[in-house]
Amino acid sequence: MTRPTDRESGAGWRSTAHRATRLARLGLAAALTLLVTPVIALTSAPPASALGNGLALTPPMGWNDWNAYGCNVSEQLVEQTAQAMHDNGMQAAGYQYVNIDDCWMASGRDGSGNLVANSGKFPDGIAAVANYVHSLGLKLGIYEDAGTATCAGYPGSYGHEQQDARLFASWGVDYLKEDWCNIPFGDFSGQSHQQVAQTLYTRMRDALSSTGRPIAFSMCNGWDSSVQPWNWAGPVANLWRTTVDIQPNFTSMLNNFHVNVGLADHAGPGAWNDPDMLEIGNGMTATENQAEFSLWAEMAAPLIEGGNLVNPGSSTLSALTNKAVIAVDQDSLGKQGTQVSSSNGHDVLAKPLANGDVSVVLFNETGSTATISTTASAIGKTGSSGYTLTDLWTGATSTTSGTISTSVPAHGAVMYRVTGGTTGGGPAGEIHAVGAGKCLDVPNATQTNGTQLQIFDCTGGTGQIWASSGGRLTIYNGAKCLDAYDNQTTAGTKVEIWDCNGGANQQWRINSNGTITGVQSGLCLDVTGAGTANGTPVELWPCNGGSNQRWTMG
Template sequence: MLDRIREAVHLHRRRAAAVSTALALCASGVLVAAASSATVLVAAPPAAALDNGLARTPQMGFNDWNAYGCNVSESLIESTAQAMHTDGMQAAGYTYVNIDDCWMTHSRDSAGRLVPDPAKFPDGIAGTAAYVHSLGLKLGIYEDAGTATCAGYPGSLGHETTDAQTFASWGVDYLKYDNCNNNGVPAQSRYTAMRDALAATGRPILFSLCNWGQENVWTWGAGVGNSWRTTGDINASFSSMLSIFHSNAGLAAYAGPGHWNDPDMLEVGNGSLTQTEARSEFSLWSEMAAPLIAGTNIASASSATLSTLTNTRVIAVDQDPLGKQGVLVSSAGGLDVLAKPLSNGDVAVALFNETGSTATISTTAGAVGKTGASSYTLTDLWSGAVSSTSGTISASVPSHGTVMYRLSGGSSTGSDPSGPIRAVGAGRCLDVPGSTSTAGTQVDIWDCNGGANQLWTRTASGQLTVTSGGARMCLDAYDNRTAPGTKVEIWSCNGQANQQWQVNADGTIVGTQSGLCLDVTQAATANGTPVELWTCNGASNQHWTLS
C-alpha cells in the first residue's frame, strides 16, 4: 500500500516476464486436445474456484486504511461497527468491519505469535471481534505475505500456520493479505500457503489477496482466494479511480461467485472526489461486480455519502447472484457503455462520461444483450424513475458522471465467456499489440499473459470482440477484402460480414465473408508475428484453441 511499490502495479498491461507467462499458461485454462490428424478447438472449463463457501456475491464492508492509515484502534473499529449498525449500512448488506495495517506490536511473542498492540487494542483482537459479532457483523484483519507488512510490522511469510490459527482463535472472519517485503518469492506459492493454513483451521475466513495485480493474479486467483486486487492502491481522486476502472474493466472473464476481481476500496466520501464522481465509482464498482469496501469515516459520514453507499438498487446489481462482471460494450471518446447480465434476465447498463463536459451517451437494447420486445422498461437506479423505450437507451450524462439503468423485457441474446485464443503452432495468444484501441491495428501473436488485450468474446452474432485500451473492438478483415494475405485487424464493431467468424470443431477460425482461415503469417512462431487471412490448408498455423 506504500507509494514506493506503486511502480509495480500495472504489470498486466505489459508483456509478461517468462515466469509470469508460465503461470498464466498453466492457470488460464487453455486446453489443447489432439485428434489423430487435427487439433480440435476445445472450450476448457474455468479454473476451479476456492471452495470455502464464502463471497458467493462480492463482499461488502469497511476498511480503515483510506481514511485513517496507521491510526487504527479498538475504539475506532467498535465505533465504526456501531455506526454501520444504526445508519443503514448493515441493513444494506455491509457485513465486514476490517482492520488494516499497524494493529500489532513490532515483535512476536516468545511462542512466535502475533501480538495486538495493547495501547490500540486493550481488549485484544478477540475482544474487538466479540463486540463486532454482538452487533451481527463480522471482523476482518490485515497481514502480509512477506517478512514484514507495508508499514514494517511482522509479516506472515514462514509463519502461515501459526498466524492462521491465531486469527481463527480470535474469531477473525476475513483476511486481507498484502504483498510487501516478499523477498521475490512467487506470489502464487505464498498466497497458496496461507490459503491452506486458513482452511486447516476449520473456521470460515474470507481470503482477500492483495498483490496489486502482479503475476497475472486473475489467471490463478480463483483457486487461491475469494478476491484479488487487480491494480495498485487507489487514492481519492478522479484520475486514480479512472485508471483503476480501465485496468479492471477488461477482466470480466475471471470473476464469478466466490472469486472476484478487486479494483480496491471505495473512496466515496474521501479527498477530492465530488458527489458526482463518488456516484460514478459506486456505479462502476457495482457494474464490475467488485467488492464494496467503504474506506471513509463512517461515524461522521455526510448524508450524501451514506445515500450513495446505501443505494439498494445499485447494490442489488453488485450483489446479483448470477455473478457476472459487467463488460464494456462501447468506449469512444471517453463515453463508456457497460452491460451486466442479471439473474432474472434483466441487464444493468452504465453510461459513464469520462470527459470534462456534459455529453449524451447512447446505446441500444441489442447492443447490451437484449432482444425480442417492442418495448422495454428502464429503471434509473439513482433516481428511481421508470420509463419505457423501444430499444434506444440514451441519457445526458454530466462530466465524470454515470447514469445507471436496469433494462427489463425481451430476452437475453447471450454470448460465450471471454478467454484467450491460442495459436497451436506457435503456442502464443492472439493479441492486440500494445493494448491499443486504434482502429486498423493488425493483430499478432504474443506470449499468453492474461491481459485484457488477449481476452476475446464470441458473441451470438458471430463476432470476436476484445476490450483493448478501454475500448470494445471487433476482429475485422481489412476493408472487406477476401483475398489471401488480407490483414486481420481490430475495428469498431459494426455488424458487417467481415467481422463475423465461424469457430470450427477442427480448430480453424474462418471468416464468414471470405471463407478464408485465420492464419499466423508464414507459420512463424515469434512474438509479434502478424495474423492474416489465408486459404485454409490444415496447417498448424491455422489451428487455434479457445479457453
C-alpha cells in the same frame, strides 16, 4: 520506522514504491507523486475456478480503516464504526465486514512466536473486538502480509502461516487481507513473482482452511503487475487485487476502472476481481462518488468502503446505501459487467442479471456533459418491441423501443436496469464428450427436475441441444439449467437439470482447454469412470486433464 528491504536484487523499487503509496496517506511521503498504473498484458489462459470454501458467493461488502485513517487505527475506532454501520443503514443494506488494516500489531512477536496486538491501540485485544463486532451481527477482518514484514514494517506471516491462521481463527476473525510487501524473493531462486505469489498465497489458503473456521481470503497484490492473479487465483482466494492502491481522486479511480474492466471473464461467485476500496466521501465530488459506486457495482467488485462512517456526510451515506445499485453488485448470477463500447471517453457497460434483466452504466470520463447512447440489442436484449428503463439513482422509469440514451454529467454515470424481452446467449447446439464421442444428454428428453445427465449417441434431439447464456448452460429453450445437485461441491456430486434460478450451482465456465467447471465448486464436468457406454452418468470431479473431462460445443 525501520523497514526490511527486499532481498532480491533489483526488486526493491517495487516494494518501496508500494509502501510509499500507502504511507503517503499518513503524510510521511507527501512529496512522492502518484504511481501510474502499469500496462498489463492480458493472456489467453482460461478463467480460474472458484476456491470453493462457500464464502463470498457475492462480492464482499464492508469497511476498511486504511483509506481514511492509515496507521491511526484503534479498538475504539473499529468498535465505533461497527456500531455506526449497525445503526446508520449500512448493515441493513448488506455491509457485513469490519476490516482492520495495517499497523494494528506490536512491532515484534511474543516469546512463542505469536502476533500481538498493539496494547496502546487495542488494549482489550483483537478477540474482544471480534466479540463486540459479532454481537452486532457483523464480521471482523484482519490484515497481514505474505512477506517478512507488512507494508508499514510490522511482522509479516512469511514462515508463520499456520501459526497466524490458527491465531486469527482463535480470535474469531472472519476475513483476512494479505498484502504483498517485503517478499523474500531471494528464497525462491529462479522463480517469477507470479510463481512466488502462487506458492505463498496457497500456503495461507491451506493454513486458513486447516483451522476449520470460515475465513474469507483477500489477496492484496496490486502493485506487482507481473503477478496477474486473475489467471490463477480462483482456487486460492475469494478476491484479488487487480490494481495499484486507489487514491481519493477521479484520476486514480479512473485508472483502476480501466485496468479492472477488461477482466470480466475471470470473475464469478466466490472469485472476484478487486479494483481496491471505495473512496466514497474521501475527497471526490458527489457526482464522482456516484460514478465510482455505479462502476464498482457493475463490475461485480467488492464494495469495501474506505471512509469515515462514524460521521459520514448525508450524501456519502445515501450513495453507499443505494439498495438498487447494491442489488446489481450482489446479483446471484455473479457476472462482472463488460464494456459494450468506449469512444472518446464515453463508456457503455452491460451486466446480465439473474432474473433476465440487464444493468447498464453510461459513464462519462470527460470534463464536459455529453449524451451517451447504446441500444437494447447491444447490451444483449432481444425479442421485444418495448423495454422499461429504471434509473437506479433517481428511481425514474421510462420506456424505449430499443435506444438507450441520456445526458451524462462530466465525470458522472447514469445507471439503468433494463427489463423486457430476453437476454441473448450463445448459439444452441450439442455438447460433445471428447473421450466417449457421445453427447451430453437428458435421458428420454425428460424435463423433470433432478434428472441426472448422461452421455448418449448424438441424435440432435431436444434433450441434447444446449445454449450458453449468462454463465449458465440451458436446455429446452432456456426452461431448464445444468445444475449441481443441492449446491454440493464434493467429488461425485450429481449433475442434473433444474429450473433456472440464478443459483451459484448453476454457473459454469467453458474453458479454452475444453473443460467445463462449476463456478461454485471449481470441479470439472466429468463422465463417470471415463465410461464410453450410452447411459454413463455425468458428475462433478476434481479436474485432472482426462479426456472424459473435455467437451466441445456445437
